[in-house]
Structure formats: structure tokens, C-alpha cells
Amino acid sequence: MSPSLSHSRRQFLALPAVAGAVAVLPGGLLAALARETPALPDLSDWTRVRAQFALDPAYAHFASFFIASHPAPVRDAIEAYRRSIDQNPFLVIEQGLFEDEAHNVPLKVQTTIAAYLGGEPDQVCLTRSTTESLALVYHGLPLKAGDEVLTTVHDHYSHHESIRLACQRSGASMRKITLFEDSAKASTDQLVERLLQGVKPTTRVVGLTWVHSSTGIRLPIRQLAAALKARHPDVLLVVDGVHGIGAADETIATIGADYFCAGCHKWMFAPRGTAIVWAKAENWARLQPTVPTFSEWESYNAWAENRVPKTPGNAARMCPGGFHAFEHQWAMAAAFQMHQQMGRQRVAARISGLNDQLKKNLAQNRRIRIHTPMTSDLSAGLVAFEVDGMKTEDVVKRLLGQKIIASSSPYAISYPRLAPSLVNTPEEVDRAARAVHELAG
Numbered sequence: 001m002s003p004s005l006s007h008s009r010r011q012f013l014a015l016p017a018v019a020g021a022v023a024v025l026p027g028g029l030l031a032a033l034a035r036e037t038p039a040l041p042d043l044s045d046w047t048r049v050r051a052q053f054a055l056d057p058a059y060a061h062f063a064s065f066f067i068a069s070h071p072a073p074v075r076d077a078i079e080a081y082r083r084s085i086d087q088n089p090f091l092v093i094e095q096g097l098f099e100d101e102a103h104n105v106p107l108k109v110q111t112t113i114a115a116y117l118g119g120e121p122d123q124v125c126l127t128r129s130t131t132e133s134l135a136l137v138y139h140g141l142p143l144k145a146g147d148e149v150l151t152t153v154h155d156h157y158s159h160h161e162s163i164r165l166a167c168q169r170s171g172a173s174m175r176k177i178t179l180f181e182d183s184a185k186a187s188t189d190q191l192v193e194r195l196l197q198g199v200k201p202t203t204r205v206v207g208l209t210w211v212h213s214s215t216g217i218r219l220p221i222r223q224l225a226a227a228l229k230a231r232h233p234d235v236l237l238v239v240d241g242v243h244g245i246g247a248a249d250e251t252i253a254t255i256g257a258d259y260f261c262a263g264c265h266k267w268m269f270a271p272r273g274t275a276i277v278w279a280k281a282e283n284w285a286r287l288q289p290t291v292p293t294f295s296e297w298e299s300y301n302a303w304a305e306n307r308v309p310k311t312p313g314n315a316a317r318m319c320p321g322g323f324h325a326f327e328h329q330w331a332m333a334a335a336f337q338m339h340q341q342m343g344r345q346r347v348a349a350r351i352s353g354l355n356d357q358l359k360k361n362l363a364q365n366r367r368i369r370i371h372t373p374m375t376s377d378l379s380a381g382l383v384a385f386e387v388d389g390m391k392t393e394d395v396v397k398r399l400l401g402q403k404i405i406a407s408s409s410p411y412a413i414s415y416p417r418l419a420p421s422l423v424n425t426p427e428e429v430d431r432a433a434r435a436v437h438e439l440a441g
């Protein structure tokens with residue numbers, strides 16, 4: 001549980017188990033695992049980075065953003081935690097979750113994530129998916145009848161449904177605006193203007209998506225947030241950042257979002273079933289938890305003393321409790337360390353370079369229409385396109401027939417997508433582009 005609390009559950013319940021834990025795990029779990037886990041490999045060139053993935057070499061993988069293949073450092077970390085939990089389930093979980101600060105594994109994970117985000121460990125809440133993060137935030141907000149949540153027609157099912165369900169429960173309403181007619185021609189000025197035009201006196205919350213999985217557009221969140229706050233300082237901004245984190249070079253803690261929700265099992269390559277919400281203390285304090293936490297002593301102590309928590313809400317209180325697949329959650333740190341070692345700027349430049357290469361190549365064919373902006377200022381790692389006269393599912397199927405894994409966007413209007421990422425080479429990008437040209441004729 002949150003290590004900042006003055007007394008532990010063990011002290012509270014006077015449990016003797018810690019002595020056994022220390023005996024079995026001398027020096028603590030973290031030190032023992034550090035000894036067992038290999039150091040990060042050399043990631044100084046892209047061939048070495050690609051070699052970390054156990055992807056089937058028979059295919060060119062252009063849908064890695066859908067769900068991550070665990071790279072070797074993440075596989076090693078999961079395996080080390082899994083082995084230790086299998087050997088001593090009680091001792092390892094007890095020590096990892098409920099021991100003092102030095103032994104608290106989630107705190108170590110939050111510290112590593114915070115360094116990547118440019119924030120503080122106690123601003124990070126560990127969850128299991130973007131969907132869960134969004135649902136926890138919207139259901140946690142103090143919405144009431146007469147309040148409005150403003151979002152856009154461009155967002156994902158998980159975001160729209162999180163808002164709709166929270167509004168249904170609270171009596172608030174939701175409204176969707178259009179930020180652009182043609183994603184490929186959008187401009188920052190137009191996006192800012194449309195957003196500001198959409199805000200009404202009843203708007204309490206705005207929900208936006210950083211990189212759209214429908215068209216690949218990357219919203220200029222920093223500029224949108226600044227414009228929103230300048231005119232409406234009390235309106236809260238929730239960002240679905242899942243396709244930006246690990247793909248774009250941004251200091252997320254200063255981007256201007258009040259709540260930044262993101263799965264880490266896509267571009268970050270963290271274990272499948274891991275995600276975060278990031279927010280500052282004042283915004284955590286606004287939220288009401290939906291799931292009882294196992295991460296904060298005040299919640300537990302208040303329950304034991306038959307009272308409500310005395311302190312303001314915080315990230316730990318919002319972290320969904322119950323026992324989880326801890327080997328996955330705890331191994332998140334390995335993915336963030338890997339990204340730190342590769343360098344955020346270098347990663348973003350590589351992804352943007354491969355995506356530019358693909359867009360420029362496809363743009364030569366008039367029978368291929370690209371929906372993602374050509375400029376890297378408004379795009380990241382996804383290229384959504386159409387082939388004249390071909391259905392989306394047929395494009396994806398025909399590419400698969402050539403061992404090129406594309407995907408279709410899961411929206412009312414669906415486009416084929418190719419997502420060049422760190423697992424791809426420039427040669428693979430050219431091969432994928434050639435295959436699309438052949439389809440277009």
C-alpha cells in the first residue's frame with residue numbers, strides 16, 4: 001500500500017509474517033530480483049532494438065500498436081516476478097505490496113513511469129487498460145444533472161462509452177463535436193477554433209484523444225489545452241493518450257491534460273494488461289473511487305475503524321484493488337526503462353521517419369487516399385488510407401496474403417491502417433507500400 005502512510009497493515013493488525021518474508025527473501029524482493037534480472041541490452045541501433053522482439057519473422061508486423069509483443073527485457077522481468085511469486089506467493093505479494101517504502105514494488109514502478117512522464121510517482125495510478133483508465137476517471141468525476149461532458153465524434157468506443165455510462169449514472173449529458181471534416185487537411189488553428197466554439201457554459205469536462213486510431217491524426221494537445229484553459233480555466237481536460245505515449249516526444253506531465261489515460265501495452269511495450277492514469281494531486285482529489293483500493297492505508301484504516309477516509313482522494317485511492325497478475329503490473333518498469341534508454345526523442349524520430357516514408361510513397365498514387373496528415377506535427381505512428389474501389393477488409397486481407405499485417409480501424413467508417421513502428425525497417429515499409437500500390441493498380 002501507499003508507502004507514505006505512517007503505519008502498515010501489519011503494524012495495524014500486529015501480524016508477524018514479515019520476519020518470515022525477510023528470512024526467505026534476504027535483502028528484500030527488489031534486491032533479489034535485481035540480482036536475477038539481466039541488465040538492459042545495448043539498444044543503440046534499431047537492429048538491436050528489433051532483436052528484442054520474438055515476432056514471427058514470416059510476417060511484416062504493421063499492427064504492433066494493437067497489442068504489444070513483449071520485448072526481451074519485459075519478458076525477463078515478467079519471468080523473474082512470476083518465478084518468485086510461484087515460489088512464495090504469500091511472502092512475495094505481502095512484501096511487494098504491504099511492506100515498507102523500500103520494498104514496495106508498485107512504488108518503484110510508479111517512480112520509473114513518473115521519470116518518463118516528467119511527473120511525480122504519487123501522480124501515477126496503475127490500471128489495466130486505457131478503457132479501465134477512462135472509465136475510472138469519468139465515473140469518478142463529480143458530474144451531476146445540468147453538467148455537460150464535451151467530446152468529439154472522432155474518439156474511440158472506450159472513450160465515448162465511458163462518458164455515456166458516467167452521464168447515464170450521474171444525470172449529466174454528453175455532446176460530440178466535429179473537429180475537422182477532412183483529417184488530412186486539419187490545421188492546429190482550425191482544431192483550436194473548433195474546440196473553443198464547442199465549449200458551452202454548462203461544459204464541465206472535455207474529452208479528447210491524442211492520436212486518433214481512426215485516421216492517425218495527432219491532435220496538438222499542448223496547444224488545445226493551453227487555449228481551453230486560457231478561456232475556460234475550470235473545464236477539466238481528459239486525454240486518451242494511448243497512441244501517443246511511446247510514439248511521440250512529449251513531456252506528458254506538462255502537456256496540459258488534467259487526466260492523462262493510456263494503456264502501456266501498445267507503443268510502450270509494457271506487459272499486456274497494463275495502463276496508467278496520470279493527474280496532479282488537486283485533480284486526484286476531485287475523484288470518487290469506483291473500485292476499492294489495495295494501495296492506500298487510509299482507505300483500509302478508515303474501513304477498519306468504521307469511518308470514511310479523512311484525507312483528500314489521491315492516485316493510490318483510485319488504483320483498483322484486488323489481487324492482479326502482479327508479474328505483469330510489476331514488470332511495467334522494464335518497458336519504461338527500455339524507452340528511457342532508447343530515448344524519447346530518438347524513438348519518436350524513428351517512428352515519424354518510417355511513417356513519413358510510407359506516406360510519401362503512397363501519396364505518389366492517385367488511387368490511394370491518405371487520411372493521416374502528411375506533416376509529422378499532426379501525426380505519429382499510424383497511417384490510415386483508402387484504396388480506390390476497394391473495401392477496407394479486402395485491403396487488409398490481400399495484404400495479409402502477402403504476409404503484411406495491416407489492420408482496419410474499429411470505427412463506423414473504417415479505413416485500412418499500416419503502423420510502422422520500432423519493430424519495422426525502412427525496407428519493410430517500402431515492401432508494404434509496393435503491395436498497396438499493386439492493389440491500387
Ligand SMILES: Cc1ncc(COP(=O)(O)O)c(C=O)c1O
Nearest residue numbers: 129130131156158213240242263
Ligand atoms: C484511441 C484508443 N483508445 C482506447 C483503446 C482501447 O485501449 P485498451 O485496450 O488499452 O483499453 C484503443 C484501442 O486500440 C484506441 O485505439
